[in-house]
Amino acid sequence: VINGDKMLQKERKTLPIYHYREQVLRAVQENQVVVIVGETGSGKTTQIPQYLHEAGYTKHGKVGCTQPRRVAAISVAARVSREMGVKLGHEVGYSIRFEDCTSEKTVLKYMTDGMVLREMLSDPKLESYSVLMVDEAHERTLSTDILLGIFKDLVRLRSDLKLLISSATLDAEKFSTYFNFAPILRVPGRRYPVEIHYTKAPESNYIDAAIVTTLEIHATQASGDILVFLTGQEEIETVEEILKERIRKLGTKIGELIVCPVYANLPTELQAKIFVPTPDGARKVVLATNIAETLLTIDGIKYVVDSGYSKMKWYNPKTGMESLLVYPISKASAMQRAGRSGRTGPGKCFRLYTINSYQEDMEDNTVPEIQRTNLANVILILKNLGIDDLLNFDFLDSPPQELLRKALELLYALGALNQVGELTKVGRQMAEFPLDPMLSKMIVASDKFKCSNEIITIAALLSVGNSVFYRPKNKKFLADNARMNFYQGDSGDHIALLNVYNSWKENDYSKQWCYDNFIQFRSMKHARDIRDQLTCLVERVGIELTSSLCNLEAMKKAIISGFLLHTARLQKNGSYWTVKHPQKVHVHPSSGLAQVPKRWVIYHELVLTTKEYMRQVTELKPEWLFEIAPHYYMLKDVEDLRKKMPRVA
Ligand code: ADP
Ligand code: MG
Numbered sequence: 143v144i145n146g147d148k149m150l151q152k153e154r155k156t157l158p159i160y161h162y163r164e165q166v167l168r169a170v171q172e173n174q175v176v177v178i179v180g181e182t183g184s185g186k187t188t189q190i191p192q193y194l195h196e197a198g199y200t201k202h203g204k205v206g207c208t209q210p211r212r213v214a215a216i217s218v219a220a221r222v223s224r225e226m227g228v229k230l231g232h233e234v235g236y237s238i239r240f241e242d243c244t245s246e247k248t249v250l251k252y253m254t255d256g257m258v259l260r261e262m263l264s265d266p267k268l269e270s271y272s273v274l275m276v277d278e279a280h281e282r283t284l285s286t287d288i289l290l291g292i293f294k295d296l297v298r299l300r301s302d303l304k305l306l307i308s309s310a311t312l313d314a315e316k317f318s319t320y321f322n323f324a325p326i327l328r329v330p331g332r333r334y335p336v337e338i339h340y341t342k343a344p345e346s347n348y349i350d351a352a353i354v355t356t357l358e359i360h361a362t363q364a365s366g367d368i369l370v371f372l373t374g375q376e377e378i379e380t381v382e383e384i385l386k387e388r389i390r391k392l393g394t395k396i397g398e399l400i401v402c403p404v405y406a407n408l409p410t411e412l413q414a415k416i417f418v419p420t421p422d423g424a425r426k427v428v429l430a431t432n433i434a435e436t437l438l439t440i441d442g443i444k445y446v447v448d449s450g451y452s453k454m455k456w457y458n459p460k461t462g463m464e465s466l467l468v469y470p471i472s473k474a475s476a477m478q479r480a481g482r483s484g485r486t487g488p489g490k491c492f493r494l495y496t497i498n499s500y501q502e503d504m505e506d507n508t509v510p511e512i513q514r515t516n517l518a519n520v521i522l523i524l525k526n527l528g529i530d531d532l533l534n535f536d537f538l539d540s541p542p543q544e545l546l547r548k549a550l551e552l553l554y555a556l557g558a559l560n561q562v563g564e565l566t567k568v569g570r571q572m573a574e575f576p577l578d579p580m581l582s583k584m585i586v587a588s589d590k591f592k593c594s595n596e597i598i599t600i601a602a603l604l605s606v607g608n609s610v611f612y613r614p615k616n617k618k619f620l621a622d623n624a625r626m627n628f629y630q631g632d633s634g635d636h637i638a639l640l641n642v643y644n645s646w647k648e649n650d651y652s653k654q655w656c657y658d659n660f661i662q663f664r665s666m667k668h669a670r671d672i673r674d675q676l677t678c679l680v681e682r683v684g685i686e687l688t689s690s691l692c693n694l695e696a697m698k699k700a701i702i703s704g705f706l707l708h709t710a711r712l713q714k715n716g717s718y719w720t721v722k723h724p725q726k727v728h729v730h731p732s733s734g735l736a737q738v739p740k741r742w743v744i745y746h747e748l749v750l751t752t753k754e755y756m757r758q759v760t761e762l763k764p765e766w767l768f769e770i771a772p773h774y775y776m777l778k779d780v781e782d783l784r785k786k787m788p789r790v791a
Pocket of ligand 1: 157180181182183184185186187188189217218220221417436437439440441
């Protein structure tokens with residue numbers, strides 16, 4: 143029953159895709175696989191699932207629509223539920239990692255591509271779905287590429303299943319060819335001319351340039367909202383702060399400027415703000431990461447400011463390091479960004495780079511994630527789905543052999559695969575956790591060391607990212623002092639996280655307590671949710687919930703079981719060498735071990751700022767490695783290591 147808001151129903155009919163409704167339905171009826179191409183904002187994501195529902199495809203199964211990002215899944219599901227006049231989580235729902243907002247009633251389900259892979263672990267043929275729509279396929283995330291490969295087989299096994307691949311860019315032939323020349327349906331979008339401006343000389347600092355350009359547009363250009371492409375949350379927050387300050391200084395000389403940030407981890411309440419229409423006389427400036435490139439459509443944008451960069455995950459198989467790098471975007475991305483300004487009328491795009499740099503330095507297309515990321519996680523899932531022959535898996539674009547080999551090696555070191563590459567019991571248990579394999583292994587290992595209760599807390603806190611402590615600019619000293627209260631001597635950063643959580647719990651999960659201790663309440667709440675879910679999963683895989691709060695060594699051993707390839711050894715000069723792939727690194731200044739050098743440490747992650755830093759560090763005794771991973775660390779290895787490594791003072 144469709145009885146959404148009248149206004150919204152009217153709006154639905156103004157979308158470009160509306161004129162193609164019958165064509166879309168006919169194509170789906172006549173073909174098992176259909177590729178749909180339409181510009182961002184034409185209505186693919188919000189409308190096609192509703193058309194399929196209206197046409198009866200949800201009578202015998204759900205329509206599942208995959209999204210590459212969490213924020214897109216939530217925002218689109220919210221929008222569609224409003225259009226249909228139903229409560230979010232009832233007929234229309236979403237499912238993202240650690241958050242399932244669906245019910246028995248749900249017929250339209252938006253979910254991250256990674257969640258579909260997880261869902262296949264319990265429902266390998268996805269039998270509860272009648273239609274699957276792989277949306278935003280042009281994003282080419284790792285999970286999307288893997289899903290495409292799996293679905294290619296699945297449509298052969300399930301003749302009743304309909305598959306739609308939707309893309310915002312023109313590379314549809316590639317998808318069509320891959321699916322045995324599936325028909326392509328093109329939905330022309332509205333498009334107005336976009337005037338493109340380049341800088342005359344390269345900008346030394348694109349953040350400054352973005353601020354100046356935004357203020358200039360605001361001061362000199364006709365009304366219309368501004369969309370600024372930046373690379374990440376911190377950068378967006380900095381720009382937000384500076385913009386607000388400068389606007390305040392300018393006072394009434396200048397019209398109102400409403401600043402709205404958008405990035406992947408933005409809380410849902412704040413996300414809604416970007417869709418609120420701008421009041422008369424004011425101007426909105428949306429500060430966004432590349433999720434506003436194609437995944438989110440914001441109406442009313444007339445000006446785009448393009449920094450020319452985005453953050454990209456790059457995994458270096460030689461060193462085994464994954465880093466989130468600020469990386470120049472591709473020409474295809476630059477075109478998409480510019481296009482955001484021309485949806486409702488002629489637009490202008492201000493590129494903060496030179497025309498020469500656009501023509502000469504930028505790649506044509508973004509490298510698909512499968513060719514630049516750590517594959518351990520998906521390999522674990524694929525092995526669990528019984529897909530063993532990865533070398534002959536029919537990838538849309540194959541990952542480099544070296545990436546495959548590295549991932550297999552990591553899984554072997556973690557004990558998830560045996561010597562011939564078969565999944566072990568540990569590997570099967572690990573696959574149950576929607577976490578990075580190193581974190582999953584840490585949890586699985588906690589069973590042996592009788593400290594699962596503590597380890598799932600630590601895993602939950604590590605999963606919320608680096609956002610537990612906060613450090614206001616004017617209170618750095620107080621914040622750092624408060625933080626040190628959570629360290630017991632040299633017990634390390636992991637144990638400190640555990641102490642934060644336990645103290646918070648003792649204080650009835652209080653918000654005030656967080657405030658007093660410079661802890662982010664929101665991150666803690668999120669960690670608590672994750673922890674609850676991990677508790678269920680731990681029970682499901684048959685790990686007993688046990689505590690050994692006083693046994694630091696047991697906890698450290700469990701942590702190291704997951705992070706044994708992240709070992710580093712102290713050098714004479716106070717820096718460290720990573721052991722697996724020798725590289726010079728340092729303990730991050732925020733770590734409790736920054737002032738207390740240890741001969742051997744493990745780290746959670748490396749971050750490259752001014753130097754290569756290890757974040758979340760815990761001491762390791764090398765002899766533990768033989769107890770933890772005897773199959774991987776033979777005594778001889780360590781002897782070799784000792785010879786190769788410069789001697790420690
Ligand atoms: P596509 O998938 O083709 O890029 P969408 O279906 O996402 O297009 O969006 C169609 C239109 O729906 C957008 O132009 C926008 O006006 C509106 N819309 C989408 N999501 C939201 C939202 N969360 N809030 C308000 N409007 C939205
Ligand atoms: Mg879309």
